[in-house]
Structures are given as structure tokens and as C-alpha cells.
Amino acid sequence: MKLSIQVNEGPYNHEASVSALNYTKAALEAGHEIFRVFFYHDGVNNGTRYTTPPQDDINIANTWSELAEKHGLDLVVCVAAAQRRGIVDEGEQQRNGKDGNNIAAGFRISGLGQLIEAGIQSDRLVVFGD
């Protein structure tokens, strides 16, 4: 089955983020296709490479990045939600005159149309959040 995942909550604050990660891993292991993972609301905070949890805890951003590299996942961070919350890639850095960027490997910033397209193209859209 072709699946898309929507992540609506930030890492550590809410279990939805790690549940989405576990679900995505399980779906891939079961042979399903992940069309896209879309990060919205505080979910955009999953996509900063500056995440530095204590060593005995999971690094959620890195785990998404590793999973993306291994399986060629399309991890999309909503641009409007990202701008509000300070998640920046190189393009956004230049466009908005910021002094740096923080997007994690394997993530890209794009528009809400990517979420709508995921809904149209996938057999199921699975939403994680409150």
C-alpha cells in the first residue's frame, strides 16, 4: 500500500513524533511504500539538526535522517509552519536574510500543496498528533 504520514507534534514534548517514526519503520519493514512524510504544526521541529538530546535518549531528528537515507524517504517540512518556528534551510536563509540554517539531512522545506498531493496520491494518509 502507498502511505503518507503527517506529523503534527514536536519531538520529546509529544509521543506522536516518535510514534510516527516507529510506524514508518514498521510500514517499510512490512513492504509498504511511503510516498511522503509531511511535518506540520510543531512537527516541523523534528527537522532541525541542532537537536541534542542526552546520550541515553533517542535522537529523533537523526533517526529520521538515517531512515530517509536508507529508504529514500521524502521528508517535507511545511514552509509556513517552519517560518513561524525558525526551521530554516539554505534557500529560506537567503530569502529571509537569516544568519544560518538548521535543517537536518534528508529534510526539505516546501509548501502545503505537498500535503494535499500526498493525500491525493496515497492510498492512506496517516496523521500523528493530538
Place this chain on the structure above:
Amino acid sequence: MSDIKKFMYVNRKAPYGTIYAWESLEVVLIGAAFEQDVSLAFVDDGVYQLCKGQDTTGLGIKNFSATYRALGDYDVSKLYVEKESLEARGLTLDDLMPLTYEDADDDYAEKDSIRVVSSQEMAELFEQSDVLFNF
């Protein structure tokens, strides 16, 4: 677009206090450009999103309630409000903003966008949907 899906946006949260309601509306506005069959549901505290007379001056944050009035212009004309959620909060249809759209199939007659439905009817609408966005 050849394959049109039934999109249902479920709004469950009060308009202020969290950003879910506003960012949900942003998805609806962007999604309108994709020419899908769009419906919005308002349940639980989500019914407060449509209340008349919203005033955020004391909060110091943006009052976005006027944006709901623009939905008709985006061909978003099916706003389902759960009857039980209204009743549990002491609200009636009169407490909600009068939202309308122009019906292209009926000589552009102005019609009400808000339809109050029972939780049973709401469940059936969810069942008939292809894509459920949950906010």
C-alpha cells in the same frame, strides 16, 4: 484533475489557545486550489471556531475568524457542524457566523454553507471520505 477525492478536514480545537485551528484553515485554503471535493467538520471545541463576535484584542494575537467568510469564494461550501457538540456547549446555529456561498449550479444563488448534523450523520460523512485531515 481526473481523480477527485473526498477530502474531510476535521476541526476539533478551539480557535485560540493552540494554533491547530488557524494552521488547519491554511491547509484548507491551499488545498482549495487542487479542485478536490472538500468538506469541513466542526466537532468538540472546534465548533467555537465558527462563533460570532470573536475578539482577540485581549490576547494580542491575530483574529482570523473573518477568513472563514472567504471559504465560499474558494468553493469550500460544505461546513458540517455537529449538533451534539453545539448543545454540550450551550450553543445554537444563531451563535455561529452566517457563512454563505454562491451555488454555481443554481444561478449563483446565495446559500448557507453551515449544515448542522447529528454525530451519527457526521460518522457517516467521515466514513464516505477518502482523506481525513485531523486538526
